[in-house]
Amino acid sequence: xxxxxxxxxxxxxxxxxxxxxxxxxxxxxxxxxxxxxxxxxxxxxxxxxxxxxxxxxxxxxxxxxxxxxxxxxxxxxxxxxxxxxxxxxxxxxxxxxxxxxxxxxxxxxxxxxxxxxxxxxxxxxxxxxxxxxxxxxxxxxxxxxxxxxxxxxxxxxxxxxxxxxxxxxxxxxxxxxxxxxxxxxxxxxxxxxxxxxxxxxxxxxxxxxxxxxxxxxxxxxxxxxxxxxxxxxxxxxxxxxxxxxxxxxxxxxxxxxxxxxxxxxxxxxxxxxxxxxxxxxxxxxxxxxxxxxxxxxxxxxxxxxxxxxxxxxxxxxxxxxxxxxxxxxxxxxxxxxxxxxxxxxxxxxxxxxxxxxxxxxxxxxxxxxxxxxxxxxxxxxxxxxxxxxxxxxxxxxxxxxxxxxxxxxxxxxxxxxxxxxxxxxxxxxxxxxxxxxxxxxxxxxxxxxxxxxxxxxxxxxxxxxxxxxxxxxxxxxxxxxxxxxxxxxxxxxxxxxxxxxxxxxxxxxxxxxxxxxxxxxxxxxxxxxxxxxxxxxxxxxxxxxxxxxxxxxxxxxxxxxxxxxxxxxxxxxxxx
Amino acid sequence: xxxxxxxxxxxxxxxxxxxxxxxxxxxxxxx
Numbered sequence: 001x002x003x004x005x006x007x008x009x010x011x012x013x014x015x016x017x018x019x020x021x022x023x024x025x026x027x028x029x030x031x032x033x034x035x036x037x038x039x040x041x042x043x044x045x046x047x048x049x050x051x052x053x054x055x056x057x058x059x060x061x062x063x064x065x066x067x068x069x070x071x072x073x074x075x076x077x078x079x080x081x082x083x084x085x086x087x088x089x090x091x092x093x094x095x096x097x098x099x100x101x102x103x104x105x106x107x108x109x110x111x112x113x114x115x116x117x118x119x120x121x122x123x124x125x126x127x128x129x130x131x132x133x134x135x136x137x138x139x140x141x142x143x144x145x146x147x148x149x150x151x152x153x154x155x156x157x158x159x160x161x162x163x164x165x166x167x168x169x170x171x172x173x174x175x176x177x178x179x180x181x182x183x184x185x186x187x188x189x190x191x192x193x194x195x196x197x198x199x200x201x202x203x204x205x206x207x208x209x210x211x212x213x214x215x216x217x218x219x220x221x222x223x224x225x226x227x228x229x230x231x232x233x234x235x236x237x238x239x240x241x242x243x244x245x246x247x248x249x250x251x252x253x254x255x256x257x258x259x260x261x262x263x264x265x266x267x268x269x270x271x272x273x274x275x276x277x278x279x280x281x282x283x284x285x286x287x288x289x290x291x292x293x294x295x296x297x298x299x300x301x302x303x304x305x306x307x308x309x310x311x312x313x314x315x316x317x318x319x320x321x322x323x324x325x326x327x328x329x330x331x332x333x334x335x336x337x338x339x340x341x342x343x344x345x346x347x348x349x350x351x352x353x354x355x356x357x358x359x360x361x362x363x364x365x366x367x368x369x370x371x372x373x374x375x376x377x378x379x380x381x382x383x384x385x386x387x388x389x390x391x392x393x394x395x396x397x398x399x400x401x402x403x404x405x406x407x408x409x410x411x412x413x414x415x416x417x418x419x420x421x422x423x424x425x426x427x428x429x430x431x432x433x434x435x436x437x438x439x440x441x442x443x444x445x446x447x448x449x450x451x452x453x454x455x456x457x458x459x460x461x462x463x464x465x466x467x468x469x470x471x472x473x474x475x476x477x478x479x480x481x482x483x484x485x486x487x488x489x490x491x492x493x494x495x496x497x498x499x500x501x502x503x504x505x506x507x508x509x510x511x512x513x514x515x516x517x518x519x520x521x522x523x524x525x526x527x528x529x530x531x532x533x534x535x536x537x538x539x540x541x542x543x544x545x546x547x548x549x550x551x552x553x554x555x556x557x558x559x560x561x562x563x564x565x566x567x568x569x570x571x572x573x574x575x576x
Numbered sequence: 577x578x579x580x581x582x583x584x585x586x587x588x589x590x591x592x593x594x595x596x597x598x599x600x601x602x603x604x605x606x607x
Contacts, residue, residue: 074589103578103582427604431600502585505593513600517600
């Protein structure tokens with residue numbers, strides 16, 4: 001158990017170590033201050049504004065900011081849709097792939113602009129290199145930048161007072177892409193290439209398999225492509241859509257243990273750094289540390305449960321007399337669906353990291369995890385992916401829970417709730433309620449519809465509790481913009497492509513819009529002076545309150561649904 | 577035909593979310 005968790009502890013330590021300077025840098029970039037690289041990029045940045053007709057000095061209120069986000073994302077969705085439908089006639093298609101079907105194109109277009117990156121298709125047998133690069137990889141960058149922009153707007157809401165504006169969306173998205181995502185993604189891509197991830201435009205190669213060399217009947221097709229560049233932003237932008245169907249279990253995407261560590265670090269880095277950026281912009285670093293501590297406690301608790309469940313393995317297999325103990329000769333535990341290169345510790349860690357954030361990349365098949373092992377990624381998503389959360393979405397999700405937490409505390413002690421000197425009033429709580437309830441509404445209604453209609457049940461490979469978990473997982477992943485799949489569910493059908501596409505859109509924008517409304521409302525308020533009666537929001541009491549709010553909402557909303565899936569599966573396994 | 581349907585669906589999703597922005601902005605002004 002200790003050996004299985006050591007890499008995870010090292011990962012968290014490195015994340016905090018690198019996250020702090022990155023967070024300070026990000027705060028300067030988002031505040032428009034000079035920072036490393038901004039002088040070099042200023043010419044490119046100004047040319048982008050000139051070309052797009054943007055006045056970078058003009059800030060807007062929340063309504064214009066939200067409409068900017070929506071127009072930008074809708075234009076992106078239409079472009080990705082068209083690219084897929086027209087790829088057969090466009091260049092960089094050495095395998096001559098035909099046009100993607102309309103329902104799959106819709107699903108993928110919405111999936112990538114919402115930062116979900118759910119994939120109903122298999123990348124290497126569906127998408128041309130042009131679609132992968134110009135459609136999917138571009139959205140990997142700009143959908144992540146959109147998340148950072150919205151988080152920046154909400155931070156400004158807390159930091160400003162008596163203000164009518166929350167920033168300029170076009171400037172935020174440009175600066176986030178240019179100064180944060182592009183340079184770090186380039187470094188990560190180079191590290192991946194140095195370790196064996198591929199980066200080319202070659203046609204697929206036919207090779208003789210080792211065991212059958214010389215036998216013309218036994219060849220294997222190796223898919224090629226510009227993988228490393230897409231892999232880097234896939235993790236860094238908490239996107240998760242793999243170049244290949246096997247995602248980060250594929251050796252060309254994730255060649256070895258070092259790249260596995262780098263990919264995990266890339267996933268956690270920006271969400272963790274944003275807590276430091278938050279502390280810097282609001283002028284109190286302790287506020288950021290408190291959020292980070294709450295995120296870390298939530299993450300570690302559920303990650304350790306996954307490791308324990310997977311290392312313990314299936315008792316039914318043990319009862320058959322099979323040795324499932326960890327030893328020098330074998331990893332033991334539950335190795336079904338796991339890469340032998342990574343083993344149980346790195347697989348359980350990846351599963352937890354990818355669902356604690358809104359990434360959805362996988363190096364192990366979640367469908368093959370133990371019932372409570374599979375419960376962990378499911379529940380981490382259902383908590384709203386706030387530990388550490390997606391790029392931008394993790395921070396704004398956690399801040400919404402902070403608002404809810406101080407509201408609950410205010411009710412208990414009979415005082416008007418305040419957070420960072422801002423009074424939390426009726427309008428703010430209405431927006432908080434919409435932001436928190438939109439996703440469970442989409443997930444639970446979507447799951448209920450899917451299990452009720454024949455088209456929904458048709459895709460289930462394992463009828464019963466596990467099949468229900470597969471459907472619940474699909475809508476949880478779509479509604480929370482995660483994108484990982486439980487597998488076992490044939491989701492590339494008109495029903496699932498359409499239903500999950502709608503779920504992804506509502507799960508992204510019906511959360512993001514009320515959050516921007518809160519940003520606008522908070523920015524306009526006066527700052528309340530700190531008194532002896534003000535609840536401190538940087539200490540252990542607040543951290544406990546925050547964790548309590550997240551778990552309480554998650555538990556109250558989803559436990560009945562979870563009881564029908566992974567929990568009943570676990571109990572049935574215990575009964576034999 | 578199917579292309580029209582799915583492009584229309586993207587535009588419809590934009591429209592309902594735009595309507596949400598307008599509704600919340602009005603609510604904000606009222607309060």
